[in-house]
Amino acid sequence: MTHRPPPKGEKPRWLDRTENVSKVVWILVAICAALFVADAFYHKHAHYAVEEWFGFYGIYGFVVCVGLVLGAKWLRTILMRPEDYYDDDE
Amino acid sequence: MMSSVVSPGLVLMLGAAAVPFLRGPVRIAYMLLLPVLGLAYLWSVDAGVYGQMAFLGYTLETVRIDALSRVFGTIFFMAAFLSVLYALQDDDPVQQVSALVYSGSAIGAVFAGDLITLFVFWEITAISSVFLIWARGTDRAYRAGMRYLIIQVGSGVILLAGAILHVADTGSLAFDHLGVVSPGTTLIFIAFGIKCAFPLLHNWLQDAYPEATVGGTVWLSAFTTKLAVYSLARGYAGTEMLIWIGATMTAFPIFYAVIENDLRRVLAYSLNNQLGFMVCGIGIGTEMAINGSVAHAFSHILYKALLFMSMGAVLFRAGTIKGSELGGLYKSMPWTAGFCIVGAASISAFPLFSGFISKALIITAAAEEGYVITWLVLLFASAGVFHHSGIKIPFFAFFAHDSGIRVREAPWNMLLAMGITAFLCIAIGVYPKPLYDILPFPVDFAPYTTAHVITQLQLLMFSALAFTWLQLTGLYPPELRSTNLDFDVTYRKGLPALVSAFVAAFAPLDRGFRRSAVALVRHAIAGVFRHHGPEGVLARTIHAGNMVMWVVVLLAVYLVLYFLV
Numbered sequence: 001m002t003h004r005p006p007p008k009g010e011k012p013r014w015l016d017r018t019e020n021v022s023k024v025v026w027i028l029v030a031i032c033a034a035l036f037v038a039d040a041f042y043h044k045h046a047h048y049a050v051e052e053w054f055g056f057y058g059i060y061g062f063v064v065c066v067g068l069v070l071g072a073k074w075l076r077t078i079l080m081r082p083e084d085y086y087d088d089d090e
Numbered sequence: 091m092m093s094s095v096v097s098p099g100l101v102l103m104l105g106a107a108a109v110p111f112l113r114g115p116v117r118i119a120y121m122l123l124l125p126v127l128g129l130a131y132l133w134s135v136d137a138g139v140y141g142q143m144a145f146l147g148y149t150l151e152t153v154r155i156d157a158l159s160r161v162f163g164t165i166f167f168m169a170a171f172l173s174v175l176y177a178l179q180d181d182d183p184v185q186q187v188s189a190l191v192y193s194g195s196a197i198g199a200v201f202a203g204d205l206i207t208l209f210v211f212w213e214i215t216a217i218s219s220v221f222l223i224w225a226r227g228t229d230r231a232y233r234a235g236m237r238y239l240i241i242q243v244g245s246g247v248i249l250l251a252g253a254i255l256h257v258a259d260t261g262s263l264a265f266d267h268l269g270v271v272s273p274g275t276t277l278i279f280i281a282f283g284i285k286c287a288f289p290l291l292h293n294w295l296q297d298a299y300p301e302a303t304v305g306g307t308v309w310l311s312a313f314t315t316k317l318a319v320y321s322l323a324r325g326y327a328g329t330e331m332l333i334w335i336g337a338t339m340t341a342f343p344i345f346y347a348v349i350e351n352d353l354r355r356v357l358a359y360s361l362n363n364q365l366g367f368m369v370c371g372i373g374i375g376t377e378m379a380i381n382g383s384v385a386h387a388f389s390h391i392l393y394k395a396l397l398f399m400s401m402g403a404v405l406f407r408a409g410t411i412k413g414s415e416l417g418g419l420y421k422s423m424p425w426t427a428g429f430c431i432v433g434a435a436s437i438s439a440f441p442l443f444s445g446f447i448s449k450a451l452i453i454t455a456a457a458e459e460g461y462v463i464t465w466l467v468l469l470f471a472s473a474g475v476f477h478h479s480g481i482k483i484p485f486f487a488f489f490a491h492d493s494g495i496r497v498r499e500a501p502w503n504m505l506l507a508m509g510i511t512a513f514l515c516i517a518i519g520v521y522p523k524p525l526y527d528i529l530p531f532p533v534d535f536a537p538y539t540t541a542h543v544i545t546q547l548q549l550l551m552f553s554a555l556a557f558t559w560l561q562l563t564g565l566y567p568p569e570l571r572s573t574n575l576d577f578d579v580t581y582r583k584g585l586p587a588l589v590s591a592f593v594a595a596f597a598p599l600d601r602g603f604r605r606s607a608v609a610l611v612r613h614a615i616a617g618v619f620r621h622h623g624p625e626g627v628l629a630r631t632i633h634a635g636n637m638v639m640w641v642v643v644l645l646a647v648y649l650v651l652y653f654l655v
Contacts, residue, residue: 004494006418013421015489025558032555035548042540047457048465057548061473065556068474072348073567076574080349085573086582087230 032058095140097153097201098163099211101128102170102194109190110183121174121186128197129167132160139203148263151203157530158384162200162320164528165388166193168514169312169395176399176507177305179406180225188221189309196313200320204263205253205278208321212249212285215314216242222306223298231301237581238298242314245284252277268325279326286318286369287362289338293578295362296346300354300411304402307354311361311398312391319368319387328375333456336373337464339366340471346576347478351569353411353487354401357394360437360479363471364390370468371452374459377531382451384529389444389518393436396511397483400430403500403508404487413482413569418492426500427488429508436515438480438550439472444518446546447525447537454535473553480550481557486569 014020036055046052053059105124112120137160141152155163170193177189192215199211216239223235255274257263268275280291287295299310326332340363347359364386371383403426404419405411420427432443439445449472456465499505518525526533560566621628 006492006494007496015420016492025562028551028554028558032548032551035544035551038544039548042544044541044545045539048462051545055548057469057545058552060469061549061552062556064470064473065477065553066560068344068470068477069348069556069560069566072345073565075345076349076567076570076572079575080570081573081575083351083571083573 095135095153097141097198098128098132098135098167099194099196099198099201101131102190102197103214104194106187106190106194109186117186118178121190122171124190125167125171125174125193128170128194129164132163132167145206148204148206148257150207150263152207153201154203154265155201157528158320158324159200161384161388161528161530162316163197165391166197166200166313166316169193169391172392172395172507172511173305173309173312175510176308176395176402176504177303178503179501180303180305182225184221185225185303185306188218189306192218192222192309193313196317199317202265205249205256205265206263208265209246209250209253212281212317213243213246215317216246219310219314222309223302225303225306226301228301234298234301237578238294241284241294245281248277248284249281252279252281265324267327270326270329270331275325279329282318282321282325283335286315286322287339287365288335288369289342290577292339292343292362293576296343296355296358296576297578299358299361300352304406308395308398308402311357311394315361315365316387316391319365319372319383322369322372323380323383327372327380329373332369332373333461333464334373336366336368336370337467339363339369341366341467341474344471344474344478346574347474348482349567349572349574351413351572353413353416353483354398354405356413356478356483357397357401360475361394363475364394364437366471367449367452367468370464371455374452374455374461376455376459378451378458378535379455381526381529381531381533381535382448382455385448385451385522385525386445388525389436389448389515392511392518393433393444393515396429396433396508396515397437397479399504399508399511400426400433401483401487403504406504407497407500408495412571413486414571416487416493416495417490418488419495419497420488421492422495422497423488423499425505426508427484429505429512430484430488432512432515434480434484436519438476439546440519440550441538441543441546442516442519444515446519447522448518450537450542450546451533451535469549473549476550476553477557481554 015024036058039055044051050056102124105120105127109117109121132155135155137155137157139151139154141150143150143152170190173189173193174186177185180186195211195214195218199208199215202208202211220235220239220242223231223238225231252274253263255277256268256272257274259272259274268278270276270279284291284294295315299307302310322332343359343362343366347356347363350356350359368383368386368390371379371386373379401411403423404416407423408416408419410416436443436445439449453465453468453472456468500508522537526535557566620626623629
């Protein structure tokens with residue numbers, strides 16, 4: 001990582017404060033909770049039975065994304081090479 | 091018998107010739123005017139077939155305008171306009187001319203009514219576009235461009251071979267529905283598949299696009315692969331194989347996108363994933379699915395260009411596009427960050443953004459036709475695309491840990507190009523009717539139902555929740571400076587290694603063979619020398635007297651024999 005500290009005298013932004021980042025996270029959690037509960041209040045035009053499960057899309061989205069990231073992370077152990085892997089011998 | 095209608099692509103291709111002779115604002119105005127003129131021309135011509143030419147006893151249809159080709163032509167002209175505007179600060183006639191010829195030939199290919207015209211424009215797109223990669227001027231770009239050129243031109247050669255076999259089979263050069271039914275049509279299918287970045291044929295895309303210039307990548311992202319999507323829709327609609335090819339394409343590149351560090355390469359992987367949705371729709375082949383693929387190509391060109399524009403602006407200002415070195419750029423490039431988020435929301439198919447109204451057609455078609463596995467894969471890929479394009483791109487470039495990089499906001503022309511593109515992404519999402527109206531088939535679909543909006547938001551917000559949770563717990567893989575092996579390792583490492591191994595194994599054999607061959611020749615020469623050399627039996631000079639004596643002896647023997655018999 002080549003990150004430098006921000007220039008001196010620069011005013012910190014709203015997002016630079018950790019408690020505000022937490023606020024963003026809690027807002028996201030609240031939105032997800034609301035969307036999950038919303039499943040009780042409308043009728044799905046389901047093509048498959050699995051769609052009728054309560055909160056199917058939310059659960060599916062969460063599970064596959066965690067699977068995607070962990071799967072990709074594991075793939076790194078096989079696929080990752082140094083940045084200049086192709087540089088010297090083409 | 092030429093009709094007066096010419097291919098709309100020629101407006102850009104021939105127009106490009108004047109670019110090097112113009113200077114400053116005049117050149118800028120001229121280049122911006124060309125796509126506008128081309129688009130106006132396209133819509134002033136009625137649907138039909140024009141520009142017939144006789145060629146070796148066949149009739150070429152150089153211009154065919156119908157609903158399908160007109161949609162692609164329209165979005166190509168729009169993309170050309172936006173790319174010209176975005177790339178204005180590259181005052182480089184080589185790039186400008188090649189970009190105009192490239193986009194013009196892609197448009198020419200879309201309006202080709204026969205396979206030969208298609209082939210000619212197909213190859214011009216390959217040759218003209220490589221200059222956008224080489225113009226970067228780096229050694230990496232040169233080599234990536236070479237590989238790109240070989241693969242692209244190769245695709246054209248396969249297309250020509252397929253066309254020749256096809257015409258021998260059927261006697262027809264027409265570029266209509268083909269289907270994978272004969273060796274000829276199979277070759278054409280493979281040629282399209284290379285350009286469409288089918289799995290295992292895909293790596294030229296991730297290899298070359300991120301090495302192009304800032305503006306070049308925006309140009310490249312719009313045309314080549316979408317020309318292939320158009321060609322598949324024209325020739326192979328309803329080919330069932332395309333369903334699983336497309337589903338594979340949506341799924342596997344996103345794993346790479348998660349761990350890739352070069353953010354423009356992340357976008358190249360997500361481009362591949364988006365092509366998968368279109369290919370899948372073409373494979374399903376119902377009117378709704380084809381409409382979905384065409385609509386998705388239309389919105390995709392805009393939001394993908396927007397994403398590449400925003401990352402190009404970051405590269406232009408910050409001098410790097412590696413996720414491991416960026417972060418916190420929203421402080422110095424707020425407008426670029428905002429436009430990037432619009433592109434991210436569009437590719438993720440958030441309600442009110444363009445991806446929502448186009449991808450829905452494909453996914454609904456998959457569900458209605460009963461492809462349950464495909465449907466689940468497409469949902470997975472939809473969640474995944476939000477993860478890597480929707481969140482990762484803006485997050486690591488503009489937020490995450492502040493990198494301390496402080497730069498100026500992008501130049502005005504880049505901001506204007508991004509602003510117009512962002513506006514179009516939202517406009518299509520909010521009011522899809524004009525797009526639906528120009529699709530090849532009538533649209534009977536309402537994207538904004540309660541169920542669709544809520545289920546889509548659930549899918550996306552819970553993906554965001556997963557990202558947040560993985561970030562907070564430290565499970566999310568950090569951005570690392572690295573290269574990830576993909577299929578190109580086979581021809582960048584494997585092939586050279588195979589050649590060296592071959593040489594190593596066969597060199598001793600070859601040496602032995604040549605040594606014994608040389609020995610044999612030496613032996614032969616020595617033999618000849620022994621008999622014919624200065625001391626050789628057959629090379630001695632013989633006196634005439636000897637000859638006379640031998641003749642006398644022969645005559646004597648003859649006489650004796652004569653008397654005896």
